[in-house]
Amino acid sequence: MWKPPTVIANTTRGRTTEETRRQYMSEHEISVTVNGERHELAVEPRTLLVTALRDELGYTGANVGCETGRCGTCTVAVNGETIKSCTRLAVQTDGAEIETVEGLADDGDLTPLQESFQEHHGLQCGYCTPGMLLSADALLATNDDPTREEIREAIEGNLCRCTGYQNIVDAIEATADRLGERR
Amino acid sequence: MYMDDFEYYRADSVENALELLADHDGAELIAGAHGLLPRMKTGDESPSALVDIGQLSGLDAIEARDGERDGDPGGISIGALATHTEIAESETVREHATALADAAAELGDPQVRNGGTIGGNLAHGDARSDPPAPLLALDGSLEVRSPDGERTIAATDLFEGPFETAVADDEIVTAVRVPTDADAVSGYHKRRDPLSGYAMVGVGVWLRTDGETIEAARVAVTGATTNPARLPAAEDELEGSAVSEETITEASAQAGTTLSDEAFVSDVQASAEYREHLLSIDTERTLYEVLEVDR
Amino acid sequence: MSDADASGDSGDDGSGAFGAAIERGEDVPLLTGSGEYTDDISRRGTTHLAIRRSDHAHARIENVDTGDAEAMDGVLAVYTGEDVVESGVPNTIPTAWDLPGLVQPQYRMLATDKVRHEGTAVAAVVAETPHVAHDALERIDVEYEPLEHVTDPVEAVERDVSPVHDEAEDNVAFDFELGDADATDEAFADADRVASVDLRQPRIIPNAMEPRAALADWDETTEKLRLWMTSQNPHLHRMLLSAGTLGLPENKIQVIAPEVGGGFGSKIYHYPDEAVTAWCSMQLGRPVKWQATRSESYLTDCHGRDHVTTGEIALDEDGTIRGVRVETHAGLGAQLSQFGTATPSYLYATVLSGQYTIPAIHCRVVGAFTNTTPVDAYRGAGRAEGIYVIERLVDVGARELGMDSVELRRHNLVAPDEFPYESAAALVYDSGEYERAMDLALEHVDYDELRERQRELRDEDRYIGIGVGNFIESAGLSPSGLAGDLGAQAGGWESSIVRFDSTGSVTVLAGTADQGQGHRTTYAQIAAEELGLSVDDIDVVEGDTDRIPQGMGTYGSRSASVGGGSIARGAREVREKARRIAAHQLETSVDDIEFEDGEFHVAGAPDRSLHIQAIAHEAYLGHDLPEGMDPGLEETNFYDPENFTYPFGTHVAVVEVDPETGEIEIERYVAVDDCGEIINPMIVEGQVHGGIAQGIGAALYEGAAYDDDGHLQTRRMDEYAVPHATQLPDFETDNTVTPSPHNPIGVKGVGESATIAATPTIVSAVVDALEPFDVDHLDMPITPESVWRAAETGGDR
Ligand SMILES: Cc1cc2nc3c(=O)[nH]c(=O)nc-3n(C[C@H](O)[C@H](O)[C@H](O)COP(=O)(O)OP(=O)(O)OC[C@H]3O[C@@H](n4cnc5c(N)ncnc54)[C@H](O)[C@@H]3O)c2cc1C
Ligand code: FES
Numbered sequence A: 001m002w003k004p005p006t007v008i009a010n011t012t013r014g015r016t017t018e019e020t021r022r023q024y025m026s027e028h029e030i031s032v033t034v035n036g037e038r039h040e041l042a043v044e045p046r047t048l049l050v051t052a053l054r055d056e057l058g059y060t061g062a063n064v065g066c067e068t069g070r071c072g073t074c075t076v077a078v079n080g081e082t083i084k085s086c087t088r089l090a091v092q093t094d095g096a097e098i099e100t101v102e103g104l105a106d107d108g109d110l111t112p113l114q115e116s117f118q119e120h121h122g123l124q125c126g127y128c129t130p131g132m133l134l135s136a137d138a139l140l141a142t143n144d145d146p147t148r149e150e151i152r153e154a155i156e157g158n159l160c161r162c163t164g165y166q167n168i169v170d171a172i173e174a175t176a177d178r179l180g181e182r183r
Numbered sequence B: 001m002y003m004d005d006f007e008y009y010r011a012d013s014v015e016n017a018l019e020l021l022a023d024h025d026g027a028e029l030i031a032g033a034h035g036l037l038p039r040m041k042t043g044d045e046s047p048s049a050l051v052d053i054g055q056l057s058g059l060d061a062i063e064a065r066d067g068e069r070d071g072d073p074g075g076i077s078i079g080a081l082a083t084h085t086e087i088a089e090s091e092t093v094r095e096h097a098t099a100l101a102d103a104a105a106e107l108g109d110p111q112v113r114n115g116g117t118i119g120g121n122l123a124h125g126d127a128r129s130d131p132p133a134p135l136l137a138l139d140g141s142l143e144v145r146s147p148d149g150e151r152t153i154a155a156t157d158l159f160e161g162p163f164e165t166a167v168a169d170d171e172i173v174t175a176v177r178v179p180t181d182a183d184a185v186s187g188y189h190k191r192r193d194p195l196s197g198y199a200m201v202g203v204g205v206w207l208r209t210d211g212e213t214i215e216a217a218r219v220a221v222t223g224a225t226t227n228p229a230r231l232p233a234a235e236d237e238l239e240g241s242a243v244s245e246e247t248i249t250e251a252s253a254q255a256g257t258t259l260s261d262e263a264f265v266s267d268v269q270a271s272a273e274y275r276e277h278l279l280s281i282d283t284e285r286t287l288y289e290v291l292e293v294d295r
Numbered sequence C: 001m002s003d004a005d006a007s008g009d010s011g012d013d014g015s016g017a018f019g020a021a022i023e024r025g026e027d028v029p030l031l032t033g034s035g036e037y038t039d040d041i042s043r044r045g046t047t048h049l050a051i052r053r054s055d056h057a058h059a060r061i062e063n064v065d066t067g068d069a070e071a072m073d074g075v076l077a078v079y080t081g082e083d084v085v086e087s088g089v090p091n092t093i094p095t096a097w098d099l100p101g102l103v104q105p106q107y108r109m110l111a112t113d114k115v116r117h118e119g120t121a122v123a124a125v126v127a128e129t130p131h132v133a134h135d136a137l138e139r140i141d142v143e144y145e146p147l148e149h150v151t152d153p154v155e156a157v158e159r160d161v162s163p164v165h166d167e168a169e170d171n172v173a174f175d176f177e178l179g180d181a182d183a184t185d186e187a188f189a190d191a192d193r194v195a196s197v198d199l200r201q202p203r204i205i206p207n208a209m210e211p212r213a214a215l216a217d218w219d220e221t222t223e224k225l226r227l228w229m230t231s232q233n234p235h236l237h238r239m240l241l242s243a244g245t246l247g248l249p250e251n252k253i254q255v256i257a258p259e260v261g262g263g264f265g266s267k268i269y270h271y272p273d274e275a276v277t278a279w280c281s282m283q284l285g286r287p288v289k290w291q292a293t294r295s296e297s298y299l300t301d302c303h304g305r306d307h308v309t310t311g312e313i314a315l316d317e318d319g320t321i322r323g324v325r326v327e328t329h330a331g332l333g334a335q336l337s338q339f340g341t342a343t344p345s346y347l348y349a350t351v352l353s354g355q356y357t358i359p360a361i362h363c364r365v366v367g368a369f370t371n372t373t374p375v376d377a378y379r380g381a382g383r384a385e386g387i388y389v390i391e392r393l394v395d396v397g398a399r400e401l402g403m404d405s406v407e408l409r410r411h412n413l414v415a416p417d418e419f420p421y422e423s424a425a426a427l428v429y430d431s432g433e434y435e436r437a438m439d440l441a442l443e444h445v446d447y448d449e450l451r452e453r454q455r456e457l458r459d460e461d462r463y464i465g466i467g468v469g470n471f472i473e474s475a476g477l478s479p480s481g482l483a484g485d486l487g488a489q490a491g492g493w494e495s496s497i498v499r500f501d502s503t504g505s506v507t508v509l510a511g512t513a514d515q516g517q518g519h520r521t522t523y524a525q526i527a528a529e530e531l532g533l534s535v536d537d538i539d540v541v542e543g544d545t546d547r548i549p550q551g552m553g554t555y556g557s558r559s560a561s562v563g564g565g566s567i568a569r570g571a572r573e574v575r576e577k578a579r580r581i582a583a584h585q586l587e588t589s590v591d592d593i594e595f596e597d598g599e600f601h602v603a604g605a606p607d608r609s610l611h612i613q614a615i616a617h618e619a620y621l622g623h624d625l626p627e628g629m630d631p632g633l634e635e636t637n638f639y640d641p642e643n644f645t646y647p648f649g650t651h652v653a654v655v656e657v658d659p660e661t662g663e664i665e666i667e668r669y670v671a672v673d674d675c676g677e678i679i680n681p682m683i684v685e686g687q688v689h690g691g692i693a694q695g696i697g698a699a700l701y702e703g704a705a706y707d708d709d710g711h712l713q714t715r716r717m718d719e720y721a722v723p724h725a726t727q728l729p730d731f732e733t734d735n736t737v738t739p740s741p742h743n744p745i746g747v748k749g750v751g752e753s754a755t756i757a758a759t760p761t762i763v764s765a766v767v768d769a770l771e772p773f774d775v776d777h778l779d780m781p782i783t784p785e786s787v788w789r790a791a792e793t794g795g796d797r
């Protein structure tokens, strides 16, 4: 009945190893500190920071959702400031301190912001969430009592197709309130 | 998303950057990468080498220089590497060059403001950008260096067409200069393109007034036109007129009259005709805001 | 016959999990970055696929030269359409819905003869790194002979153009009719007034935040394919890959949908790309990964909508709707995607009665091939287009009669005692209290006062508009037999397993597949309720064809009603088996056993009891079971509902427009949804929010366009407006609850409702604001410029 499809013999081109891979790329040695951990790695000049984080270092929390710097799913903090890691070359960040979503929770304990996202259903598919969290954190670091309008402006660079943003705004607002109470 | 390969050099000084530029044919500078990378990712540009000046220290200072001294024209100086966030948050810029602070605060989104630089923005010549209108209205200029020395490019000479500026391939912008005037006020109004977030229409205004009469005026547009431009007809109408609703109405009506129909951008979101219509309205809004006249 | 037994009021006492706003169990990995999407997964030795796509809208392929690309370092292989043909695989991307007279052209994984839309896959490169693969794309030399192209569905059939497919010379894929044409003509002849509207529903690009991706790993020794992919329906993908493209037996394909970053329809379909990924892995014997760039998504993810419609409504002076007549040209794109035929036909024409009693309806839909990205279901699919038409017609009808549009709506609503209601558009609505939901929505905005304020503001040259959108949705397409009669090539059932593990925990395996809807939480709530347990006792597994025996997937608002229904039924069977064991071990008759909070006890003797988890243990020990009973405690359930469910509701928007600039500001947005019983109010609200956002997006911002060269003009994320946070207001949501009488848990579904509702609501509001300017309709997206022009010219542009 079923017969296996013919396989075109094309595997003869061989299996390129990691070493041959290095040969056809002019690579730069860089070092970055991600969530407090220092990494040395070699990257092609054209490797984006997000690609280095994801593919070379395994920090797959930051996502890639566009090529025009629009979606914000790749947002990370570099030297304390959020940027879109798809709009920065990895080589440019040589020596930088980088914070990704993986660095937020402490030993599995969610931060108040993360808890609040869960409480307020501020995520559905979760693809935008790592970037949202970093943008929200950046806002709360400088503004402990933001208005809803300010919150919306702070996450303007982070697109979400699932939530309509309202619950995200609620989550951030509630975190600010909670942090305010603690002070 | 996937760029052509290129060589990468990180400069450790302006001189070094100039050398690297000179040594590598087709090399381009990169500062914040927010202008160039998106275009490289979509294949619109593919430089063979990049010279990174983003990490140079001392090029991001924002300072007010009092008075002309030792050939320095005074006013404020904004280092080319100052980010939009730094400019938006700078008291100095807010006080002396409000229009530039407005533009920086309205530009892109928080991450873009953290990543992009004023020097890169102005050197890039993207006609949808915000800072060009305030720079023109404030009569600012760029300080640039090349292997041949230093020169100043006046804002009015800077914008030569889409992604074309007077900054030559072997030149580096080191600072943005803006003259200050204690009797002047300025502001910038942005109408966002809902798709890109860039300016669909951006109007920058600078006015010197004694509170009753407008002594001098400069008005400029970005986003609506293929090249950022001053709006002399509106300026003429304002200069010497009383600070009044009537003046604002008349000057706004004049806003686009010196521009040809072809000067206006037309795209899926807004036609040239609509942009021309908005230019008057937004000039009016900016004038009301800057002059703090009640309607 | 119905086994309705909505958990809320089921005889046995549940755990109270059903109906609670429980926080989602799926959130923690997603919040900490440890959740795995397809592109996060890697296999040892993974290679990377890049796909060469045509930049022509329509052209004959003269030659494909892959030599230069193949010679590049790091390139493992370059394949063309001919290579796929030669490999002998079936290579046919199938349609999943037949229609009378349907023209079904060949749809191959990689094109061989012609490219029919910009973005058509022409060749594939596999390389050691994504960069090398993409570098190599540029070295492939494709010679084309350009052909005349057409992107507009009306032009495609009315103008004499070079056909997209030779099989359809006039570009007509199907010519579909629904309803009684004669009766409708008669109704129009007899009616006092007729109003009409010409409208376009532009193409929408779905824009799930995660672009499509696939990772294929072919094991040469077992001849088995593992395929991780961004899928809304892994079993359907497995079936289509098996029968359509790859020819592997189904049991040699494992499709895994890990975390999926949104779908909205776009991840239902069998596209060429994922099949090519799998095929390449089979050729090379190495894992192959493909991840679409956003521009690739824009060119290849099925677009939604693309309708050009003339609608007419016949009315009597008193507001009675006598008939509705609709003619639509639906763009299908260059190829038939699986549900590309069903969406503009049965999913569209059947809802044209909306919430109203309309005695005569006739609809004709011409499905046209165009040189564009294939069009298929996008959130709201068909129903959104249909409800948009009827709601626009009601608005223009009210204008024609000089009647308040709410009054006209009220006058024609199907009344609660008319259910089940058989519409003139061939559906039988299950249940509804339309007026209750509408009144609740109007109450929220204080409709009468709002109209008063509108009049006052107009005197000050300020223009607010009040938009009202009544909707129904036909959700959970079923039963299978009916779907089959209409042309479906797949069933409408859903399947699940409810399994007690031997130590008392419960595993639910569900055939649906989550992309953010929170199934793991809501399904646990359903099972917990039925089994008297806590949601923490339940683990829900989805998205893996090797673990979950069968399933149809998640689309068409079906998961809660059909998937959830299946789980409830399975859980009840499990409970009944447990009850029999309890009766046996407590030495009493089954009828004497009562069930409460997970505990079986003898009626009248509460201390003689056994907990269901203890019984699970007994069931697996098998030492002491009733005579003839098999051990174990699990049930496989296939649930084929007896009908669709019909969610409904009313949304109201208040907008202010500035005629001078065309600016539109949404002042308030109120949504009253009735999705039957609510399993988790927090999740339901989330679905409503997201749905409104997408509906508003379509009304005001979104819309894909092609230029004169047949190139997609809105090709990047900065050229197509996915609404961002400052472009949307806060929404006010509320619910009424009208259980579905035939669904086991009374639910109706809520995935698409708000998208369906929001679009007509917003358009209605903007048009209402422009009433003083004699504007009675504006096409989407309603940009500020279109408002400005309409205000200048009274809508005659
Ligand atoms: C998603 C997104 C949204 C944006 N939205 C806006 C917006 O709304 N408004 C707006 O105005 N801008 C916007 N931008 C652009 C942003 O302002 C950038 O900061 C700016 O265009 C470029 O600055 P940069 O430092 O990143 O330049 P780079 O990309 O590093 O360089 C841009 C160009 O300038 C040259 N260059 C850079 N620095 C110098 C220098 N010192 N001397 C000489 N040449 C130099 C480079 O060679 C290059 O050609 C947006 C960008 C993105 C990615
Ligand atoms: S990936 Fe979209 S902004 Fe970075």
Ligand code: FES
Residues within 6 Å of the ligand: A122, A123, A124, A125, A126, A127, A128, A129, A159, A160, A161, A162, A163, C209, C261, C262, C516
């Ligand atoms: S939760 Fe899916 S994109 Fe934001």
